[in-house]
Amino acid sequence: MNSEFRFYKENSKCHDLYKDNHKFQTYTFVTEKLRRYSTKGIYEMTIHEVIEAMDQFVDPSDPDIDLPNSIHIYQTAEKIRKDQPDNHELQLCGLMHDLGKILYKFGEPSWNIVGDTFVVGCEYPKSIVYYDSLRENPDFNNPKYNTKFGVYEEKCGIENLKLSFGHDEYLYLVLRRNRNHKLSDKYLNIIRYHSFYSWHSEGEYRRFMIESDFKILEDVQEFNKYDLYSKENEDKIGDDVKEYYRRLIDEYFPGSLVW
Numbered sequence: 001m002n003s004e005f006r007f008y009k010e011n012s013k014c015h016d017l018y019k020d021n022h023k024f025q026t027y028t029f030v031t032e033k034l035r036r037y038s039t040k041g042i043y044e045m046t047i048h049e050v051i052e053a054m055d056q057f058v059d060p061s062d063p064d065i066d067l068p069n070s071i072h073i074y075q076t077a078e079k080i081r082k083d084q085p086d087n088h089e090l091q092l093c094g095l096m097h098d099l100g101k102i103l104y105k106f107g108e109p110s111w112n113i114v115g116d117t118f119v120v121g122c123e124y125p126k127s128i129v130y131y132d133s134l135r136e137n138p139d140f141n142n143p144k145y146n147t148k149f150g151v152y153e154e155k156c157g158i159e160n161l162k163l164s165f166g167h168d169e170y171l172y173l174v175l176r177r178n179r180n181h182k183l184s185d186k187y188l189n190i191i192r193y194h195s196f197y198s199w200h201s202e203g204e205y206r207r208f209m210i211e212s213d214f215k216i217l218e219d220v221q222e223f224n225k226y227d228l229y230s231k232e233n234e235d236k237i238g239d240d241v242k243e244y245y246r247r248l249i250d251e252y253f254p255g256s257l258v259w
C-alpha cells in the first residue's frame with residue numbers, strides 16, 4: 001500500500017472517532033443493527049437524491065480527505081473511467097460505494113457510519129488501526145468472543161462473519177432488499193467489504209475463507225486502489241461528468257430505493 005495514504009495520527013478527530021467505534025461496536029450491537037436495517041427501510045429516495053445529500057457530509061474517519069463526500073465519489077468513479085472506460089458497472093460502483101453514509105441523515109452517530117470495519121465475535125487482529133482502543137470494547141474481555149474462532153467456525157465463509165456496522169454493510173443491505181436495480185452481486189460485495197482493510201490489505205481472517213472468497217478479495221483489492229488514489233487530485237467535476245453519471249444511474253437504477 002502506498003504510504004502517502006492512511007497515516008493515522010494520535011489525538012486527532014480521526015482518533016476520537018475510532019475510540020467510539022471500537023468501544024461501542026460489540027457483537028450484540030451489530031446483531032441488532034443488522035436486524036434493524038435488513039428487514040425494511042423507511043425513506044424512499046433515488047440515487048440522485050442520495051448523492052446530493054453527500055454534499056453535506058465530510059467523513060471524520062478519513063485522514064486523507066476533508067472535502068464533501070460527493071466530490072470523493074465522483075473522483076473515484078472518474079479514476080475508474082480513465083482506466084476502464086467500458087466498465088460501466090465498476091464506474092457506477094465507484095460512484096455509489098460510499099452512499100451508505102446517508103445514515104448520517106437518519107440520526108446515526110459517525111462511529112456507526114464510518115471507519116475501517118473488523119469482525120465482531122472473534123479476536124481482533126493487531127493490524128487494526130488504533131488497535132489499543134479495542135480494549136475498551138466489552139467483547140475484548142469476553143471469553144466467548146475473544147478467541148481465534150470466537151462464535152464462528154473455520155472456513156465458514158467471509159459472508160457469514162459479522163462486521164462492525166457502517167456505511168458498507170448498510171448500503172449492501174439496501175441493495176439486497178431493493179431488487180429494482182441491475183447492479184450485479186460482484187459490485188454488491190465490493191461495496192460491502194471496501195472498508196474491511198484488515199482483511200483486504202493486511203491479510204487477516206484467512207482462516208474463515210472459502211474458495212469463492214478469494215475472487216471477492218481480488219475484486220475488492222482492485223477497487224481499493226481507485227478509492228485511495230482518487231483522493232490525490234482535485235479535478236473539478238464539471239456538468240458533463242455529472243451528466244454522464246446521471247445517465248448511468250438511470251440505466252442501472254430506473255426507480256427509487258427504500259433506504
Ligand code: FE
Pocket residue numbers: 097098167194195
Ligand atoms: Fe467508504
Ligand code: FE
Pocket residue numbers: 072097098227
Ligand atoms: Fe470511499
